[in-house]
Amino acid sequence: MTAPGELRRLPGLEDVAAAAGVPVSALRLRHLVIGPRALDRTAAVVDELAAGRTGDIVVLTDDVPYAGPYGEVRQVVTDTLGRSRPVRRVTLGGGTSRLHADATTLDRAAEGALGAAALVTVGSGTLADIGKVVAHRNDLPHAIIQTAASVNGFADDQSVLLISGTKRTTTSRWPDALIIDTDVIAAAPRDLNRAGVGDLMSMFTAPADWLLADALGLGRAYAPALVDLVRPHGPRLLEIAGRLDEQNPEDLADLSRLLTLSGMTMGLTGATAPSSGAEHVISHLLDMRLTADGREPAWHGEQVGIATLVAATVWRRVRAAVGEGAMPRLCPPDEERARARTMAAFTPLGEATAGECWRAYAGKLAALSDPLRLTRLRTRWPEVQSRLDRLLADPAELVDAMRRAGSPVRFSDLGKGYDRETVTWAVANGHRMRDRVTVADLAELLGLWDDAFVECVLDELDGLGAGR
Numbered sequence: 001m002t003a004p005g006e007l008r009r010l011p012g013l014e015d016v017a018a019a020a021g022v023p024v025s026a027l028r029l030r031h032l033v034i035g036p037r038a039l040d041r042t043a044a045v046v047d048e049l050a051a052g053r054t055g056d057i058v059v060l061t062d063d064v065p066y067a068g069p070y071g072e073v074r075q076v077v078t079d080t081l082g083r084s085r086p087v088r089r090v091t092l093g094g095g096t097s098r099l100h101a102d103a104t105t106l107d108r109a110a111e112g113a114l115g116a117a118a119l120v121t122v123g124s125g126t127l128a129d130i131g132k133v134v135a136h137r138n139d140l141p142h143a144i145i146q147t148a149a150s151v152n153g154f155a156d157d158q159s160v161l162l163i164s165g166t167k168r169t170t171t172s173r174w175p176d177a178l179i180i181d182t183d184v185i186a187a188a189p190r191d192l193n194r195a196g197v198g199d200l201m202s203m204f205t206a207p208a209d210w211l212l213a214d215a216l217g218l219g220r221a222y223a224p225a226l227v228d229l230v231r232p233h234g235p236r237l238l239e240i241a242g243r244l245d246e247q248n249p250e251d252l253a254d255l256s257r258l259l260t261l262s263g264m265t266m267g268l269t270g271a272t273a274p275s276s277g278a279e280h281v282i283s284h285l286l287d288m289r290l291t292a293d294g295r296e297p298a299w300h301g302e303q304v305g306i307a308t309l310v311a312a313t314v315w316r317r318v319r320a321a322v323g324e325g326a327m328p329r330l331c332p333p334d335e336e337r338a339r340a341r342t343m344a345a346f347t348p349l350g351e352a353t354a355g356e357c358w359r360a361y362a363g364k365l366a367a368l369s370d371p372l373r374l375t376r377l378r379t380r381w382p383e384v385q386s387r388l389d390r391l392l393a394d395p396a397e398l399v400d401a402m403r404r405a406g407s408p409v410r411f412s413d414l415g416k417g418y419d420r421e422t423v424t425w426a427v428a429n430g431h432r433m434r435d436r437v438t439v440a441d442l443a444e445l446l447g448l449w450d451d452a453f454v455e456c457v458l459d460e461l462d463g464l465g466a467g468r
Contacts, residue, residue, distance in 0.1 A: 033045065034253055037183065046143050058113045062093065062123055077120065085117070098296055106133050119141070120144075129153060150192040150195045150301055151300055152260070155260040165356070194302070194405055199305070205312050230261050242401065278311040279304050289417075312394075313460055368441065428451065
C-alpha cells in the first residue's frame, strides 16, 4: 500500500522504464520537458533531433490561435526555431468545424512536411494524432508542443483516426520529444484543462475492462506494473480536480504528468487498453453520431469523464449481480441477432460505418463464443474480483470530484445534440463498435444487458444528478 505522502511524487521516465522492464535509453520518448518556461528548451531539443539531417523544420499546426504568457504560442515556437534553421509552417484549417484526423487531412499534412529535417507539432490532441502519423509516414523526428492539459494522447504511438466514419485507434509513431510549458497550460481555456481531468477519469474504469479482457485471454496481456504508474495516483487527480480553478502551478504540472504517464502506458502496451474501455467507446459513438448529424461534439475529455460515470455504474451493477460466489453461467449473444442489432444501430450513420463496426464486433463475438474462454473467465473470476476493488471507484465519489472541478456531469450539459435518445443509444451500443472487451460485454454474457438494464444504469446516475 502506498503511503499518502508518497503519492505526491509522480513517476518519471526512469520509473516508466522500470515498469516496462527496459532501460531508459530504450524509451522512444527521449525528451520530456515539463515546467515553467519549458518553451525556452524548444530550439535545443529540436536541434538535437534534427542533427545531421538536411532540410527545414516544419511546424504543423491549425488555424486556432494559442494564447500564452510570452505571446501567441505558434508564433513564439516559429520565431525560436527560426533563429537556427529555416522554418516552414503547415497549417491545417478546420474552417468553421473542428479538425478531424481523416484521410484527406492526413494526406495534406504528410505532403506539406515532405523534405523536412524534423517535425514540430503545436496544438491539440487531434493535431498530435495527425503529427504522429506524418512523422511515421515521412520518417521524421518529431517534437510535440502541448498547448493544454486536455488529453493523454500526446505521449504514445497511437493515433485516433476517422476511418469509414468510424473512430479507430491506429499505431503511428512515438514523439521523440514532448514539451509542456506549464505557463502555457495555465493560459489555456479552463474547459480544456477540465477535459484533461475528464480523460484521466478513465483510470477508474478502463483498467478493470483490461483485466476482464485478459481473464478471457483476449487482447494485450494485463500489465499491473503499467497500471500502477497511474491508478494509485487517483487520489491526487481528485485533489487536483477539486481546485482546478485556482490554477495552482504544481497542480497543473501534476495534471500534465499524469496525462503523460497515462499516454505512455498505452504506448508501452501497444494498445489503448490501460486508459480506454467502455467509457471511451461511448464517447466515440457520441462523436460519430453528432458529426453525422452535422453537429460539433464536445471536448473528448468532457465526454469521457461523464461516460466514466456510466461505466463505473455498470461495473457496480454487474458486480452486485454476480455477488461474491462463483461466476454464473455465461451465454454469448446469438450471432444473427447480434448482427441485426449492430446493423440497425449503425446503419443510420452510413452503410460503410455499420459494416466497419460489425466487422470489428463480429471478431469479438466469435472469441466470446469460445467455451474455453468462458471457462477461463469463470475459473479466474475470484482473482479478478480481488483486484477490482483496487481499480474501480464509487460513482458517487467520481460525480462529486467532477462537480468540484467544475466539469459537466450530465451529457445534456454539453450542448445540443446530447439528447436523451442519443445518449441512451451510445451507452447501449458502445461495445458493438469495436473488438475490445468491456464491462458491457460481460453484462451481455451474464444476460443482463438489455434496454431495461441500460435505463436502470442511467436512472441511477440521474439520482446522483449526473448521466443524461
